[in-house]
Amino acid sequence: LSRKPDAPGSSYRDSGVDIDAGQEAVRLMHSAVRSTWDAGVLGQYGAFAGLYAQSSREGAGDILAVTIDGVGTKVKVAVMCGRYDTVGQDLVNHCVNDLLVQRARPLLFADYFASGKIEPAVVAAAVGGMAEACRAAGCNLIAGETAEMPGVYAPGEIDIAGCMIGLAKGEELEGAEPVAPGDVLLGLESSGLHTNGYSLARRLLFEKSGYGVDTHLPELGCTVGEELLKIHRPYFPLLHAFIGDPRLHGLAHLTGGGFYDNIARILPEDCGARIEKGSWAVPPVFRLLQSIGDLPDGEAYRVFNMGIGMVLAVDPTHVHELAGLITRLGCPAHLIGEVTEGEPRVVVE
């Protein structure tokens, strides 16, 4: 495993870099990281790069899928709350969902943690959260970098990013029928804001409304901090059995760009999409944000997921069956719209 603190030197500490803190962070992470490893991991913790034998996932496909993500300024909320494990889970789950919509299964994860000053307990909590989410997705946390960068980050701030590598099967990619007019759009519920719209949400809640992370809001049933740190839902555990399902014509992960940009990414040139407002109950946090910011729907459905984290384009003859199956698996699925003929444009009305 490649896991090394960036910082060298002993009295190097004088320049703001603390090698002992880096090594302590690595030590704290060790068992969490190892807990994600399956029999395919070769080599040792501390090598220059992590090695993985693909033969241990025989039959998982030989197309590599790669995604890299951060969690945006949700890290600022983590810092405000002093809670770092959940953003680690967010990061992994975001990647898991990006692979899922390309019909790939998680295999390997590499993380990057950076801050102006390394606090071993903070790194260990964040990476511990990543490891927990990796285990849930059957993904090996195989490489990492902890960077102490005095002066680059604002005091007290951190950033995390991660790259996930998955495997997809050529026959499943080729066998998938294209998204076509008449397909029904099935919306799977999100757990909250996931990892998008945090710069706006923070401005509305903390600056405009003057709330703190500890402010309890009756309409949310929890504190502002608890609401904002709700963990990005991973849809892989729910949908992995449907990856090669011919009834599933397309999948879109609602991240930055909301309904408009993300559903458009799976539309063929000659198809549009129509989303019907009111076909699901928009959760209180989104109604609150819209109300504080006086946001028109066109803005809200672009910045936020509005309660829907994943959209599936489904063969209309099977949609009720699939919606029922997924709902029974634990995630309510709603018929939220349809694929239309016309320009590849998404209309929310």
Added chain:
Amino acid sequence: LSRKPDAPGSSYRDSGVDIDAGQEAVRLMHSAVRSTWDAGVLGQYGAFAGLYAQSSREGAGDILAVTIDGVGTKVKVAVMCGRYDTVGQDLVNHCVNDLLVQRARPLLFADYFASGKIEPAVVAAAVGGMAEACRAAGCNLIAGETAEMPGVYAPGEIDIAGCMIGLAKGEELEGAEPVAPGDVLLGLESSGLHTNGYSLARRLLFEKSGYGVDTHLPELGCTVGEELLKIHRPYFPLLHAFIGDPRLHGLAHLTGGGFYDNIARILPEDCGARIEKGSWAVPPVFRLLQSIGDLPDGEAYRVFNMGIGMVLAVDPTHVHELAGLITRLGCPAHLIGEVTEGEPRVVVE
């Protein structure tokens, strides 16, 4: 290809996130990124994850090697100089070297760029540099994330990180003879500081000595900025033919931790290493840094690479032949020490 700005929304700009700048950055990067693609890249620019068919690299091995890196506070020097392409190359070359020492060949790269405010030209320059270095290494830049994170980064600062995925062959890994007492350590020259020791170097040059990036120093033959931005040397173009060579018992990339930590990473339990000072000419920049900081050797050889970027443990009967070959390929190789019996400890004397 997965390449999406993090920022959604139109009037979202009010909260410090500029979606148009993000999209402009993506547009500027497009051709540079595509220029790295070989026939194995599937799917389209803008997908949720990049897809790559391994069948297009038949025979390259089925062991995946993964490394993730940043360039430390070298990014601060890039910001001071207003030059962003070279740190992009540094990032890729750092990863290339980390894979090389695990006997893996570069295949895919994913980048993360973050800043408090997205300047499209800056992102495009940095990613353009990454693409240039990827092309040189035969590596596909297949995924990326550009994150605008107001408040997380200090004003004007940026950070970059990247994950590289390579392929290694089981027979080459297993066929490699172990590092053993009597092996000669061959040191390959670095191009400068590479990506390590920048927090200390910046403190000594800018704070303690009061130099600016434009200060021309006769002993360096260039400005301080030019010296500090010299590009991390990639050793893959030089050494790729030797990856499976049985004369090569081990490779160490001198990154954070310098001679001590990195050479120790390739020593078996019962082997030490002795590095002989004076067996190569320490370049002026390191002598300058040592002199300004009054750094003892024990500190200098831990923080900096002192002119050696890669160390090879070589079968003693073939060392002169190999050193000659590598030197003729364009990188001077010096006999800098040997593997000894004893504790796995590195001595520089």
